[in-house]
Amino acid sequence: xxxxxxxxxxIDDDPIIRNLLRSILKEKVNVFTVETPSLAFKIxxxxxxxxxxxxxxxxxxxxxxxxxxVKEEDPHIEVIMISSGGDMNTVIEAMRxxxxxxxxxxxTANDIWLSIERTHKFKLISTDLTKAKRKNNVLxxxxxxSLDAIIGNSESIKNIKEQIELVANTPDTSVLILGESGTxxxxxxxxxxxxxxxxxxxxxxxxxxxxxxxxxxxxxxxxKKGSFTGAIGDKAGWFESANGGTLxxxxxxxxxxxxxxxxLRVLEDRKYIKVGNQREQIFDIRIIAATNKTVSQLMDGKxxxxxxxxxxxxxxxxxxxxxxxxxxxxxxxxYFVKMFSKKINRPVPNIHPGVYELxxxxxxxxxxxxxxxxxxxxVIICTNHELSPSHFRSLEVAGxxxxxxxxxxxxxxxxxxxxTIVKALQKVNxxxxxxxxxxxxxxxxxxxxxxxxxxxxxE
Numbered sequence: 001x002x003x004x005x006x007x008x009x010x011i012d013d014d015p016i017i018r019n020l021l022r023s024i025l026k027e028k029v030n031v032f033t034v035e036t037p038s039l040a041f042k043i044x045x046x047x048x049x050x051x052x053x054x055x056x057x058x059x060x061x062x063x064x065x066x067x068x069x070v071k072e073e074d075p076h077i078e079v080i081m082i083s084s085g086g087d088m089n090t091v092i093e094a095m096r097x098x099x100x101x102x103x104x105x106x107x108t109a110n111d112i113w114l115s116i117e118r119t120h121k122f123k124l125i126s127t128d129l130t131k132a133k134r135k136n137n138v139l140x141x142x143x144x145x146s147l148d149a150i151i152g153n154s155e156s157i158k159n160i161k162e163q164i165e166l167v168a169n170t171p172d173t174s175v176l177i178l179g180e181s182g183t184x185x186x187x188x189x190x191x192x193x194x195x196x197x198x199x200x201x202x203x204x205x206x207x208x209x210x211x212x213x214x215x216x217x218x219x220x221x222x223x224k225k226g227s228f229t230g231a232i233g234d235k236a237g238w239f240e241s242a243n244g245g246t247l248x249x250x251x252x253x254x255x256x257x258x259x260x261x262x263x264l265r266v267l268e269d270r271k272y273i274k275v276g277n278q279r280e281q282i283f284d285i286r287i288i289a290a291t292n293k294t295v296s297q298l299m300d301g302k303x304x305x306x307x308x309x310x311x312x313x314x315x316x317x318x319x320x321x322x323x324x325x326x327x328x329x330x331x332x333x334x335y336f337v338k339m340f341s342k343k344i345n346r347p348v349p350n351i352h353p354g355v356y357e358l359x360x361x362x363x364x365x366x367x368x369x370x371x372x373x374x375x376x377x378x379v380i381i382c383t384n385h386e387l388s389p390s391h392f393r394s395l396e397v398a399g400x401x402x403x404x405x406x407x408x409x410x411x412x413x414x415x416x417x418x419x420t421i422v423k424a425l426q427k428v429n430x431x432x433x434x435x436x437x438x439x440x441x442x443x444x445x446x447x448x449x450x451x452x453x454x455x456x457x458x459e
Contacts, residue, residue, distance in 0.1 A: 006030070006120060007047060011040045011054040011066060012082065017105075021053065024109045029116075035059075037066050044073050045278045051119055055082045056090050064094055071098050072225055075234065078119050082107075150187050151335050152328035156320045164188060167315045168195035176252075176312045177290040179319030181445040182369030185290040186250060188317060193246040198286060201245030204238050209254035209444055216259055217275050220266075227276025239272050239283045246286045252312065253291035253304060254444070264308045287312065292445065322364045322371065323413070329359050329371075336372055337387065340379040349379070352388040358395050365417050370440035394438075418453040421446070430457055 010021045010033040018033040025031040032047065034040045037060050043049070052070050056063035067079045078100040083090065094102070100119050103111045150161060167173055168191075175192060177185045186205060193203045211219050218228075222237030238247055255263070266272050271282045289312045291298070298304045322329075333351060341348040364370050378391035389395075421439065428434035436446040449455075 006050045006116070008032070008051045008053060008116070009034070009040060009043055009047075009049045011035075011037060011052065011058060013055070013057075013059055017055070017082075021112065024112055025116075037061050037069075040066070041069065041073070044070070044077075048279065049074075049077055050123065051078050051080060051116065053080045053082060056084075056094075064090065064097060067094055067097055067099055072234070076123075078123060080115055080119060150184065150191060151332050152325060153331065154325040154328050156325050157328060160188065160317060160319065161191075163315075163317050164191045165195060167317075168192050170315075171196045171198050171286055173286070174312050174314045175286075175288045175317060176309075176315070177288065177317045177319060178295065179290070179292065180321045180367055181292050181441060182367035183319040183321055184368050185319055186248065188319060189246070189248040189288040189290065192288060193248075193286070196246070196286070198245050202242045203246045203248065204242040205248045205250060206238055207250050208259075209251040211259075213256060213259055216262060220263075221272045222274045224274060224276030237272075237274065239266070239285065240274075240281070242285055243283050244285070246288060249287065249289040249312075251291065251444075252289040253293040253298060254448075257303075257305065260305045260308050264305065264311060267308075267311055292448070322367045326360055330356060332368065332371060333359070333375060336375040337379060340376045344380065346379070347385065349382055349384070350386045352386055354389045355387055355392065358389045358392055362395050363413070363416055363420065365420050366440035373440045414453075417449070418455070421449055421453065422455060425455070425457075 006029045008025060008029050008031050010018060010025075010031065012018050012021070012033075013035045015035070018035065022031055022033050032043050032049070034043065037058060040052070040054075052066075054063050054066050054070075058066065063081055067081070070077055070079055079094075079098065081090075081094045081099045081102040082105060083102050084105050100122060101115045103115045150157060150164075167175055175189070177188050179185050189205075190203060193199060206219075217223075218235065218237065220237045220239055222235050222240050225232065225234050267287065270284075271280045273280055293304070295316075298309050299306060333355070337351060338348050359371075366373075374392060374395070378387055382391050421435070424435045424438045425432070428438060432446060432450070433443055436443045439446060441449075
């Protein structure tokens with residue numbers, strides 16, 4: 001019989017049974033034996049157990065209760081029940097509650113190994129099914145988010161694609177992606193994942209600015225049922241769910257210093273502890289982070305830890321804003337026009353040359369995301385077979401005051417961005433939520449810009 005690499009926990013208050021099982025199992029598996037359920041649950045908190053073999057008649061609680069608590073501790077642990085001749089009704093009830101198999105007393109070594117092999121095969125099949133489902137989801141994700149999703153023929157985009165292909169070949173290298181909001185940083189991260197050897201595992205995208213400090217451990221490390229008020233069931237954290245794959249930390253620059261310390265410790269140790277558990281778990285994950293802050297802002301030591309910056313930025317990619325690659329506008333525009341036409345089941349309209357002239361005069365502070373939203377609206381309201389400047393009224397209005405006009409004397413991009421934000425705020429009576437929608441920005445991205453430019457609000 002081939003060696004089975006399993007950790008098995010035996011619970012039986014009869015020392016003869018414990019010694020017999022230990023002698024049968026110890027040559028082929030790692031075996032732990034205890035006489036009471038309380039001792040068993042201490043081991044479950046410190047060791048990674050695959051199978052529990054438990055007698056029905058035990059001190060402290062019966063085997064059915066042990067089964068219930070083991071499944072609450074970890075649903076992936078399989079439980080084999082040991083039954084005596086008169087316990088068949090109990091065995092049937094145990095099978096209904098999730099026991100995987102049983103063998104009777106008195107038993108032989110063959111009885112035990114047949115039960116363990118059946119259980120082991122079941123675990124392997126379950127694991128393969130889970131991997132197959134994940135692979136199917138990842139394959140679909142790969143189709144939808146291939147490198148072709150990064151549209152453009154400009155030199156800057158060609159350079160970014162080359163960097164993606166280069167770093168994808170080193171699946172353990174941490175990557176930091178810099179760029180303004182809406183430039184497509186997540187597409188770059190997905191491109192790295194899809195071209196890497198990790199592409200059959202999960203790509204998990206986490207908005208770091210949206211996670212409260214009080215829920216950090218639960219979100220990232222997971223928790224056990226009952227570990228805190230409101231923990232009504234077991235939960236897998238990001239590090240468990242994405243193990244073997246890639247975690248993308250978006251808005252990493254918005255994390256508080258205390259959370260940065262916690263994250264740094266986990267990334268350095270490459271292990272974590274689930275809330276409500278004591279067992280350390282090792283993870284194998286590539287970390288990709290993104291921020292709209294500049295390198296100088298991250299390295300000033302005020303709002304971001306330098307040691308975390310160095311941990312994340314082994315490989316650095318900077319995504320240019322749309323205004324710096326205007327030559328890509330026709331390709332991106334055509335792509336979105338086709339996409340939204342198909343989405344609402346309409347013929348793809350032609351694009352009037354005046355649309356591109358309008359786009360070339362505009363700075364696109366919201367970058368690709370803003371362009372995408374503008375085109376979606378234009379396709380919806382277009383009732384003929386051609387998109388014209390009239391379908392982009394908001395840009396025509398902006399163009400009347402557009403500082404990028406040929407006759408403008410202002411060429412400072414930061415000043416242009418500040419003026420655009422101020423005009424948007426004035427238009428909506430300084431309602432930040434409305435201004436964010438007008439600018440096609442996330443509200444937190446607008447808030448950061450208001451702070452960055454020190455924009456005053458009327459009392």
